[in-house]
Amino acid sequence: MIKKEVLEHVIFDTIKKGSCCIPKDVREAFNRAIANERTQKAKEGFNNTLKSLDLSIERMNPACPDTGWPLFFLKVGNEAKIEGGFMALEELARNMVAKATKEGYLRATMKHPLTGYDPGTNVGMNIPHFTYKFVPGNDIEISYAAKGGGSECFGGTRYKMIAFADGLAGIKKFVIDAYSAAARAGAICPPAVLGVGIGGTGNIASALAKEAACLRLVDSHHPEEMMSQIEKDLYDSINSLGIGPMGSGGDTSVFSVNVEYAYTHIAGIAVALSSNCWIARRATTRVYSDGRTEELDNPNWFDGR
Amino acid sequence: MATYYLNVPLTDEDVVQLKIGDLVYLSGPAFTCRSRLQRYIFDEKNKLPFSTEQRNLLIHVGPIIVRENDDWRLVSFTPTSSIRFEKWGAKSVKEWGLKAIVGKTTMGEETAQAMKEHKCVHLSPQSVSPNLWLDSIKIEDVYLFDELGTIEAAWHLQLDKFGPFVVDIDCEGNNYFEGIDTVVEENKKKAYKDLNIPADFKYTKLY
Incomplete structure (x- = not known):
């Protein structure tokens, strides 16, 4: 049985670290970009951002004032037991989001969509948001993603239904056109970690794209060759466009x-893209079921990538 | 491409010399703003409770600021996207007598036209580096805090070599990002070929 007290600490620390x-x-990825960029100006964009990011780790202050939508992704062991059950976990998570906001680790960003009411806690209808995946075992893995506003609002996240007749060319064209338009003038804070979802209903494709953007490692590859080839082709083509840091x-x-x-x-085929900002x-x-905890570099949300 | 260190209040002479692609550092007074302030003033017809004459630099930003021991502590600060505030851009330039707006992305044609008429520039960051900027920003005061909240209130700042920002709209209405657009569009033609997307590709119309 995983105790509430343990979860409270873990969730708070994961939010803090996530922000x-x-x-x-x-x-x-930043280091590679600094090495590869051919102009001093582009190198500096990456360099200054990385310097600031390293200071955020040292000072434990938010990497960006936009601390984004608070998103939780939980990989739950099928046999996992939690004190009070999962409703207790969600209640704890909401409380910890409010606490992290009060202490300045998150900005009070979440508002009522129509009235603009700001509770000052980042907690409201359907927010924070929880996504679950069930796996064998009795541990749980809690991932927190601070999903930035820029990368969500300027067309870096959207979907399109296409006909089978339009196939792979249609899929690739949608991704490259949508991404290059969204990255214009640095709107989505490029270079993004770009998630692409193909197939399913519109919302299934969108959720896959979001999870691929927020939870998969930079430089990871889909285990099926057809998919990893699409990843490589789109990666090479987008990197030939000349967008650069913040679209400059x-x-x-x-x-x-x-x-x-x-x-x-x-x-038909749903194609969705979701951009996560460069930071x-x-x-x-x-x-673990006995209360031990371990920080992981890889959420391993999709098996083995 | 030149680098300029400018002091606020900015003069017409300060800004007309700037060309797209130049880098700028700013010192002196500034104020912050995002959509709720502009809506409050321009749509809801309230009066701006301070003068912008000696403070003609606006920064689009939603900072993190916490109250500590009766004082304000700036936790994080990065310019936010200006393009969202295009609706009020021209009015802000004209009625507030602005000489520069700092913000992510850029602004649209209407604001660029107002910038040309009233001698004003838009400045855009090339990095997201709040920690490198914290030391160059001091909080002086805050207005409309109760009405608009921490993020959207008008914060009065004192800047010390705050930058660098690239001039993306100059006083002649030129836009730096249009040059990048041309490069990207040209490169896209080859990318389509590499991705086996036919030049005459058209989507089947589903809706």
Whole structure:
């Protein structure tokens, strides 16, 4: 039985780390970009951002004032037992989001969509949001993603239904057109970690794209060759466009293209993309059934990537 | 491409010399703003409770600021996307007598036109580096805190070599990002080929 007291600490620390610390794979992507960029101006964009990100880790302050939508992703062991059950876990998570907001680890960003009412806690209707996945075992893995507003609001996250007749060309064209338009003038804070969802209903494709953007490592590859080839082709093509850091021109235009898919209806193919900003923030902690905890670099949300 | 260190209040001479692609550092007074302030003033017809004459630099930002021991502590600060505030851009330039707006992305044609008429520039960050900026920003005061809340209130700041920002709209209405657009569109033609997307590709119309 995992105790509430343990969960409370773990959830708070995971939120804090998720808001203040970029993961190792994203840090590596910055280093690669600094090495590869051919102009001093583009190098500086990456360099200054990385310097600030490292200071955030040292000072434990938010990596960006936009601490985003608070999203929880829970990988739950089929036999896992939690004191008070999962409703207690969600209540704790809401309380910890409010606490992290009060202490300045999160900005009070979440508002009523129509009235603009700001509770000052980042807690409201359907927010924070929880996504579950069930796996064998009795541990739980809690991931927190701070999903930035820019990368969500300017067309970096959207979907389109396409006909089978339009096939792979239609899928690739939608992704490259939508991404390049969204990255214009740095709107989505490029180079993004780009998630692509193919197939399923519109919302299944969108959820896969979001999870691929927020939970898969930069430079990870889909285990099926057809999918990893699409990842590679889109990665190379987008990086040939010249978008650069904050859309100001450069050689690095996307950090990673992560594709996930679902079987689809004979009627059509949903294609979704979800961009995570260059300071792609997430943190994951595993809680064992005996209460031990372990911080993980890889959420391992999709098996083996 | 030149680098400029400018002091606020900014003069017409300060800003007309700036060309797209130049880098700028700013010192002196500034104020912050995002949509709720502009809506409060321009749509809901309230009066701005301070003068912008000596403070003609606006920063689009939603900072994190906490109250500590009767004082304000700036936790994080990064310019936010200006393009969202295009609706009020031209009015802000004209009625507040602005000489520069700092914000992520850029602004649209109407604001660029107002910037041309009234001698004003838009400045855009090339990095997201709040920790490198914290030391160059001091909080002086805050207005409309009760009405608009921490993020959307008008914070009065004192800046010390705050930057660098690239000039993305100059006083002649040129836009830096249009140059990047041309490069990206040209590169896209080759990318389509590499991705086996036919030049005459058209989607089947489903809706």
